[in-house]
Amino acid sequence: MGHDAGRLAAVREGLTQVLDRMEDLWSRASCSRAIARLRWLSCGLYGLRQGEMLGRGTASQPFLAEVAGNAAGDLLRFVGGTGRALGAGDLYLGNDPRAGGGGLDDLCFLAPAFAEGTLVGLLGMAGSYPTVSRGGVRLAPELRHEGTVIPWVRIRAAERPVPELLAILGENLGLGEAFAGEVELIARVLAAGEEGVGSLCARYGTGACLGALAALRAGCEAGLAHLLVRLPEGPPKDPLPVPVAAYREGGRIVLDASGLPRAGLAPVPRALSLAALRLAVKEVFHPEVPALPGLGGWEADWEIRLPPDSLATTGGVPATVGRFLTAQAIADAAVAAFAEVFPHLAHAPGPPALSQLDLQGERDDGSRYAARLFLGGGAGASVWGDGLHHTTPLVDPATLRPLEEVEEEFPIRFLRFALREDSAGPGQYRGGAGAVLSFTLTEGRAEVHAVVAGAARGLRGGVRGRAGRLLLETPSRGEQVWEGPAAMGLSLAAGDRLTLEGPGGAGWGVPYRRSIMRVEEDVAAGLVSRQAARRQYGVVFDTAGAKDDVLTYRLRKYLLNTLAIEDVVAGETLLD
Secondary structure: OOOHHHHHHHHHHHHHHHHHHHHHHHHHHOOOHHHOOOOOOOEEEOOOOOEEEEEOOOOOHHHHHHHHHHHHHHHHHHHHHHHHOOOOOOOEEEHHHHHHHOOEEEEEEEEEEEEEEOOOOEEEEEEEOOEOOOOOOOOOHEEOEOOOOOOOEEEOOOEEEHHHHHHHHHHOOOOOOOOHHHHHHHHHHHHHHHHHHHHHHHOOHHHHHHHHHHHHHHHHHHHHHHOOOOOOOOOOOOOOOOOOOEEEOOOOOEEEEEOOHHOOOOOOHHHHHHHHHHHHHHHHHHOOOOOHHHHHOOOOEEEEEOOOOOOOOOOOOHHHHHHHHHHHHHHHHHHHHHHOOOOOOOOOOOOOEEEEEEEEEEEEEEEEEEEEEEOEEEEOOOOOEOOOOOOOOOOOOOOOOOOHHHHHOOEEEEEEEEOOOOOOOOEEEEOOOOEEEEEEOOOOOOEEEEEEEEOOOEEOOOOOOOOOOEEEEEOOOOOOEEEEEEEEEEEEEEOOOEEOOOOOOOOOOOOHHHHHHHHHHHHOOOOOOHHHHHHOOOOOOOOOEEOOOHHHHHHHOOOOOOOOHHHHHHOOOOOO
């Protein structure tokens, strides 16, 4: 049976609906607040060859979906090594970053999916359980902390749980008796997913469904091959080595990430590096290959080169922020590797990570609480336009909770939440603006562990956005300021004011080529100050706030005729 466009679309849409239902069932009843409230989860179907992604849910966090694909491939190797076959009703659990997992927080649940008696793939569920890694953001070397590492273990066999094993795991994961209930929920969700996959196969035929998914993957491979023929032959001859380079070699596509250690990145396991690189390729090319984000296996003929030691393997286990920081930096470097050849598809980097505050507090009545706050940054610009304001990085799945909800639950009163002026990276297309979040404690005290994000570099003449900042104002010590990237600990008392400023997205293109009208709009909207408009864009305003057309024309003509792109990027402060 041929795979016409209608059948391909129907199979893909049907599988997406099955996985969407799994996500909905899981998020409604999970004991993890990160899953139930923030939807730090992913549900997908993975192939039996190497754990390649066959589909993922609409709300799945892209990075967690890639991590689950790594885990599926590692589980297939593990099961094959034991000589044990995947059986109906089996359920496996793991989180070891050195064996395909993402981080200690990210538990991966995998189960075989059968349709009409045939094993068609692995259903994977990956979600965040913050209790697994001890204490959240802590001041530890390279942003690492202790937690429970789980190698692959079968926690249900033929639909029967192992109560003694679940009890031990529950205690070690910090979930206690709730873990057994969570596993029962996950088993029901996976059963619903398997039933949905079975119904899809019964409707179109098992072979036809698998063939349709294979045809979609083949279409992605062909679409990428048509685009990537434009890559240069052989490695770059630039004397300044780049962290990631993309080129053709002997008829193969090479994504060479061997330069990552020179970027000064903290080590992460090989599986996370691969996930970040695949995610970057999808981010760049999905406008031309629309099916790419939900599929894997298209890189089977690629050669992805990773460093032999520093980033490919690691003796430690990355913590939440540590793994996202490095994975996002790897993804940004990969996007930049394609920018010269595909400027219409690549974009400047956004925030390298979310800024994060972890509060361990005590109320006046002695009761204790733990609160975690996130703040995003501006997205990077591209030839398609300016970056979005106050968004999250590609890799990090966290989101900011509604402020009213936080105030109701904790002794916190928010004083300001607005876009941050002059934070966006200047460029012909401006980066997105970061946000400003200011609050005070209404009672008691708290110990705060903070991670403040750094700046994102511009592309093709664009200038980096401003780095994140943390400001503490106290009656006794005045104002203290920390510039990102930074990690610090501090004490907060009732009445002290803590302000977290998110980073801006990077700009694209030379700032002096930005439309004057757009600069005027940015000044009117409070995104760019009049001083920054003159210094960064060459647009002059008089003391009354009106644009000086004569000075603007003269200044822009001088700058465009005398400054090279390298001068703009090297200076970054531009005019004094």
